[in-house]
Amino acid sequence: MSLDATNELGAQPRRNVSELQQSGKIKPVPFRGGGFVHSRHRFIAPILFVVLVILWEIGSQTGFISNIALPAPSEAAGAMSDLFETGMIWNHLSASLYRLVVGWSLGSLIGVFVGLAIALFSLVRAGVSPFISALFPIPKIALLPLFIIWFGIGEGSKVATILFGVFFPTVIATYGGVDNVDRNLIRMGQSFGLSWISIVRKIIIPGALPAILSGFRISASIAIILLVAAEMIGAEFGIGAYILMAGALFATDQLIAGVAMLSVLGLTVGWLISRAEHMLLSWRA
Amino acid sequence: MELILDHVNHSYGDVEVLNDISLSVGSGEIVCIVGPSGCGKSTLLRILGGLEKPDAGAALIAGDPPADSLNPLTYVFQDFALLPWRTVEGNISLVLEDHSVRKDKARAIITDVLARTKLSEFANAWPRQLSGGMKQRVAIARALSVNPAVMLMDEPLSALDSQTRELLMDDLIELWGQVGFSACYITHNLAEAVRLGHRIVMLSRRPGKIREIVDIDIPLNERINHPAETAAIQRRLWEAMRDEARAADRELSDVA
Numbered sequence: 001m002s003l004d005a006t007n008e009l010g011a012q013p014r015r016n017v018s019e020l021q022q023s024g025k026i027k028p029v030p031f032r033g034g035g036f037v038h039s040r041h042r043f044i045a046p047i048l049f050v051v052l053v054i055l056w057e058i059g060s061q062t063g064f065i066s067n068i069a070l071p072a073p074s075e076a077a078g079a080m081s082d083l084f085e086t087g088m089i090w091n092h093l094s095a096s097l098y099r100l101v102v103g104w105s106l107g108s109l110i111g112v113f114v115g116l117a118i119a120l121f122s123l124v125r126a127g128v129s130p131f132i133s134a135l136f137p138i139p140k141i142a143l144l145p146l147f148i149i150w151f152g153i154g155e156g157s158k159v160a161t162i163l164f165g166v167f168f169p170t171v172i173a174t175y176g177g178v179d180n181v182d183r184n185l186i187r188m189g190q191s192f193g194l195s196w197i198s199i200v201r202k203i204i205i206p207g208a209l210p211a212i213l214s215g216f217r218i219s220a221s222i223a224i225i226l227l228v229a230a231e232m233i234g235a236e237f238g239i240g241a242y243i244l245m246a247g248a249l250f251a252t253d254q255l256i257a258g259v260a261m262l263s264v265l266g267l268t269v270g271w272l273i274s275r276a277e278h279m280l281l282s283w284r285a
Numbered sequence: 286m287e288l289i290l291d292h293v294n295h296s297y298g299d300v301e302v303l304n305d306i307s308l309s310v311g312s313g314e315i316v317c318i319v320g321p322s323g324c325g326k327s328t329l330l331r332i333l334g335g336l337e338k339p340d341a342g343a344a345l346i347a348g349d350p351p352a353d354s355l356n357p358l359t360y361v362f363q364d365f366a367l368l369p370w371r372t373v374e375g376n377i378s379l380v381l382e383d384h385s386v387r388k389d390k391a392r393a394i395i396t397d398v399l400a401r402t403k404l405s406e407f408a409n410a411w412p413r414q415l416s417g418g419m420k421q422r423v424a425i426a427r428a429l430s431v432n433p434a435v436m437l438m439d440e441p442l443s444a445l446d447s448q449t450r451e452l453l454m455d456d457l458i459e460l461w462g463q464v465g466f467s468a469c470y471i472t473h474n475l476a477e478a479v480r481l482g483h484r485i486v487m488l489s490r491r492p493g494k495i496r497e498i499v500d501i502d503i504p505l506n507e508r509i510n511h512p513a514e515t516a517a518i519q520r521r522l523w524e525a526m527r528d529e530a531r532a533a534d535r536e537l538s539d540v541a
């Protein structure tokens with residue numbers, strides 16, 4: 001084949017395209033990609049939230065939404081500002097935060113330790129993990145009466161409920177995380193003569209950290225649920241007690257205010273954990 | 286110091302993996318071990334470095350390792366085994382910390398090995414930012430930092446593309462010219478073995494027996510100028526290995 005011939009062959013498609021374009025017998029290959037990709041829209045959620053609240057307010061003002069079924073946002077805001085004026089919000093918030101922080105921290109701390117022990121020592125795993133599996137599915141709120149007998153009606157029983165609720169998922173997240181640490185990395189540590197404690201501290205725990213932190217995310221929401229439940233049974237102060245009292249009086253504006261507090265609490269906790277992930281797992285990018 | 290395997294046999298359950306293997310890695314010597322996949326090369330290396338106990342026979346050390354050797358038998362792994370949560374520098378300091386080499390001394394060692402492996406600019410990079418070839422360079426730097434008497438390298442270049450492999454082979458030869466390390470170098474790639482090995486030990490298919498030992502006298506840095514001789518050795522090795530490899534390929538196995 002001569003060079004000219006190849007040239008001609010090479011040029012052929014281009015000539016055809018222009019011919020076909022003129023004749024109108026040509027169309028682009030239909031595009032089928034795209035979609036299924038997340039792009040960031042930072043302002044959509046706040047705007048949507050504000051729009052919904054405005055619509056709700058308008059609905060309530062015009063009587064489209066019955067005041068008995070749902071109070072207007074402005075009424076809920078009024079209940080909220082009452083809380084601030086009387087200073088009661090600090091009583092409720094501090095009581096709730098105390099229980100949440102103490103219960104969650106202790107539960108997480110003990111949970112991580114027990115999880116590590118289960119993952120690292122086969123004797124502990126054989127002995128303890130069946131109990132964990134058996135106790136994990138029990139709704140801890142069902143044990144509250146027992147906790148009241150054991151730890152008293154005061155703070156003890158509430159903190160204990162949260163502590164136990166947080167403990168089990170933390171244990172499971174921790175030992176699952178350790179089990180998933182790349183064995184080759186551990187072999188590497190051994191082959192360089194690292195001590196057992198160094199392998200645990202520098203290879204196993206950092207390797208399990210992503211799983212532990214996502215466990216924290218779950219245990220924190222469990223803690224908030226249990227907090228409210230425990231406060232609904234025999235507490236003077238606390239967000240749960242406030243909501244229960246509002247419900248009993250059918251003060252729906254206060255009820256909505258209480259629920260809003262819980263939502264803010266949950267968002268704050270989620271944000272804190274995101275910060276922690278960002279700081280501790282920066283290597284993942 | 287000399288590292289010796291003395292009549293080693295090993296089985297996993299009923300599967301006999303190694304059969305009466307004896308070999309030795311002398312000071313400053315690179316011994317390449319080739320063999321079809323699944324013949325027990327990695328097992329042999331694990332036994333050689335004390336990560337596994339053989340059923341019979343023993344791995345032995347003759348003579349004392351150099352006094353300044355922190356970890357006489359040091360591995361370089363096929364999958365690099367870098368900690369993703371430590372930077373390049375951090376990955377190297379990891380193995381120094383436990384030998385109580387700290388601060389200035391550690392810094393001096395890290396700077397030195399990074400320079401030797403051409404990684405100086407990447408001291409603060411994360412492993413995820415590095416290409417495969419760079420990751421293996423970091424792993425080699427880490428191995429050099431503990432001043433090993435023998436490096437145990439398990440298919441160190443097999444996860445890399447062929448161009449990167451060529452580059453790293455050149456680097457290893459240059460490095461050997463500088464430090465004269467000893468190594469037991471496992472590969473299934475005969476071209477690598479012929480480029481890097483002072484001695485090539487060929488194993489049969491499983492159970493791995495020593496099939497052939499070839500000494501190559503051409504100095505490492507001159508091999509590139511003797512393409513005919515090296516090609517002839519490589520062809521001879523391939524003739525010997527082809528049937529083993531074909532048979533190994535047709536064997537049923539539960540482990541990949």
Ligand SMILES: Nc1ncnc2c1ncn2[C@@H]1O[C@H](COP(=O)(O)OP(=O)(O)O)[C@@H](O)[C@H]1O
Binds near residue numbers: 297320322327329
């Ligand atoms: N931990 C193990 N348990 C059971 N069998 C194993 C184990 N490690 C390797 N084997 C088996 O031993 C044989 C040799 O494995 P290996 O040493 O990894 O071979 P190579 O590195 O030469 O490909 C293979 O058939 C493999 O299935």
Ligand SMILES: [Mg+2]
Binds near residue numbers: 326327
């Ligand atoms: Mg192998």
